[in-house]
Amino acid sequence: MNSERGSEVSTGNPHHAVTNAGSTVAAPPLLRMEGIVKSFPGVKALRGVSLELQAGHVMAIVGENGAGKSSLIKTLSGAYEPDEGTIEINGQPLARGTHAAIDAGVAVIYQELSLVNDMTVAENLFLGRMPSRSGLVLRKRANEMARTALAQVGLEGVSPSMRLGDLPLNKRQLVEVAKALARDARILVMDEPTAALQREDIANLYAVVRRLRETGMGIIFISHHLEEVFELADSAVVMRDGATVGARAMAQWTEQDLVQAMVARNLDSFYPWEPRDYGPVMLEVRNLASPPVLRSASFSVRAGEIVGVAGIAGAGRTELLKAIFGALPLSGGEVLIRGQKVSIGSPAQGVRNGLVYTSEDRKLEGLVLDASIEENVALSSLLALATGGFVSNTKKRKLAQEASTRFGVRASSVMQITGNLSGGNQQKVILGRATATQPAVIMLDEPTRGIDVGAKTEIYAHMVSMARAGAAVIMVSSELPELLGMSDRVLVMYRGNIVTEIPRDKADSETVIQWATTGVGA
Template sequence: MKREPGSVLHPGSGALKPPPLLRMSGIVKSFPGVKALRGVSLELHAGHVMAIVGENGAGKSSLIKTLSGAYEPDEGTIEIDGRPLARGTQAAIDAGVAVIYQELSLVNDMTVAENLFLGRMPARHGLVRQRDANAMARDALAQVGLDHVAPWTRLGDLPLNVRQLVEVAKALARDARILVMDEPTAALQHDDIANLYAVVRRLRAAGMGIIFISHHLDEVFELADSAVVMRDGATVGARPMADWTEADLVQAMVARNLDSFYPWEPRPYGDVVLEAKHLASAPVLRDASFAVRAGEIVGIGGIAGAGRTELLKTICGALPATGGELFVRGRRTAIRSPAHGVRHGIVYTAEDRKLEGLVLDASIEENVALSSLRALSKAGFVRAARKRRLAHDASERFSVRAASVTQTTGSLSGGNQQKVILGRATATQPSVILLDEPTRGIDVGAKTEIYAHVVAMARAGAAVLMVSSELPELLGMSDRVLVMYRGSIVAEVPRERADSETIVQWATTGVGA
């Protein structure tokens, strides 16, 4: 009997068990001073979605780069269909490995078809066969539900959610059999995420092996057939999803119990610091009335487009108020800009930290100082010693993991970037802190640290308004929840009555049960 490489003969049955689609065995990878991977082993079968979860720095990226050929392992083997995988990225591509990173690897100024077949456009006698390229592109696009997208469309003219699916189509156009998706939903809204889920399920049903990396545990339980947990460069757990609970996953990832995940505590509240009466900012924010007291954490819930971000931006002066009134410590106040807001004790941390929250090419020191330049200046010159001390204090207070405050902020992990933002915000000693999705795109361990800092801010007397799209986070951290629907605050739910069903009912219909 002829046996395929890597196949296993079942004793007594005469039947051959095919090897796994992917087998990584004893993978070790070291960098100067760091052992990134410590003997990692895993198996992926065709028609299976495997989640890989772990904190930033757990080794997930190093493992994927080793699979893709970007890194060469110091020890260990990689097999596809039982055959050793040759070194290098081209060998991985030829073997059917495709990786979709969080930062898309597409060219906006090229057409969709050109992106799908970059470097290998169908040609004859040196001339590109555009008709063939378009036909092949249509086939790949149809597999991810993009039948409506013309192959000759300039990629940069498409919205981000569509470009994300073009990246998946690109993998399919290369006849990928192993698809690695690294935080694929980070920049997507609810409907787009549901569409991506449907695509993943179709690809699984077609026999593709999929590795799904996500910080969102709800996504892992929704999509994955199994989960592998990494910590400190090693695998510390691998089970079918039916054998995992959320508490088990969190404990395996961060070596701490879920009971301490949300460090909420009852606190004494002070006077009302911020009050809005029928606040509006056309065209999205229509009617917001609420009050927040010193020491209080007020969550803001609602679906995408409900006006949550617009509310925070109107309060801090980033958007103009077109109606209503705002009171700061009882005095009617018109906030004209974010800088004006800072002078009134109001700071805002943006949802998109890379686009709006940080200067990625600048140092930690420069980012922390941005909101405090007036206080740090004398006769128009910034006092370097005071700026350095401010950055050191913020870094120590928020436990920013960096070589020094001169390190470039863009080189930090997502969790540490968020700590730099919080350090800058609190450096101004604000009385009102507006947090827009403060844990978006960061790992579970970093989230627990951010939560502890938020509670500490409230304990110190700040009034905190926090927008979150994650219901467990909203319920776990808030003293009460304001729910928005179509630009208006429609409900105020105290902590003791807040549950997922109540919040979702108000958020999706605008009325209670």
């Protein structure tokens, strides 16, 4: 079968696929889901979803959080049983249950890896189905089979007998793919597979996906990063409110069309940047250094300004923000707030001096996931909420409600557990806490990582509002379009140094990449 990019996609008719030449494909598709309906109490998660996946094809499924993507995948994997509809693999009905899906060749790689760090690589690959004879595990045979699967994903140098937890995250991600191959998967579903990977790891994963496509595997790729969709997918299916609202070959999509289909509204400008009047300098940094990564950084930010920070992984972007905030020790340099030199030795001192920092890893460093929205919003304001040494619950509730309203947090109440919110709403809770202290300087590290495009546009609008209200905003982002679209100017870091500053009207992808990868201009 021709696996050339865009050569074969599903059409509105769920009973056939059309090639570029216009001929009808007689064989059944590798996967057919037709009329899938799934409801939960008070929620209709899937509303008659139909799609087809051909062998040797990468299909992207995109949509905002809550669009139904996860429910659809869990239905395919057997974790959910559909209320209505049929699922066929190679023309044969798929029996209910996860074991039936696995036996039929369906493998799902979730964003949170389903591996056991304390087991060996081989034990993870064959978890629950280790080769055995007469009740005895055949470890030699398991290791041989593991080597074959690992080689298919470029992990020839990984020993099957090593402890999985000793591997770096990027290799553990590929072990998940090898696990699918070890189970003879024919349909591979990848849910946000690049969320925790660096640029070079992402390129390696792309290469693996392309090799698997050439073998005839059908791949469903779920991602919030549209540049990944256009780079890797043959076609894209858009979901909204539990239904499919568009399915085309990638050559027939533009980014604007795709985003508009996802959010169901016209997007005059994806990035709501606007010219603003700047106030006085709120933050000045002089020769700041924090070994071993941050070597030397000097810059300033005015009230009302949004300054982007670019650089490749390891350039020192996160370290710069943490050093300013007091989360990393300094070996040299000065920090001035409103023209006054300050000594900041801890995040608490940073907050007292008018600084806030939002981490790139909201689940690990940004939020207390098993606490309520109210508790998370109040974390940085407990002293201000206290009277006589006791925190006022009334003031705390009011602060959280005002923040939730201001940032449009979608939740039943401020008492809802934060870990149960979508990624976009979790990020809004973080912004609510950050602005509750009325900071002079707001430092945002990857503020839209892992959230859908609709939530991104809301975050961007809030950034503009914060700047318009007089805050100095610093944004680190690995997404160049985001940096270029939202920044008044861009600072570029290279090997721990700020090597250039580019004004908005002169900033473009080529210029930023040149400085970020070489440390010098063209």
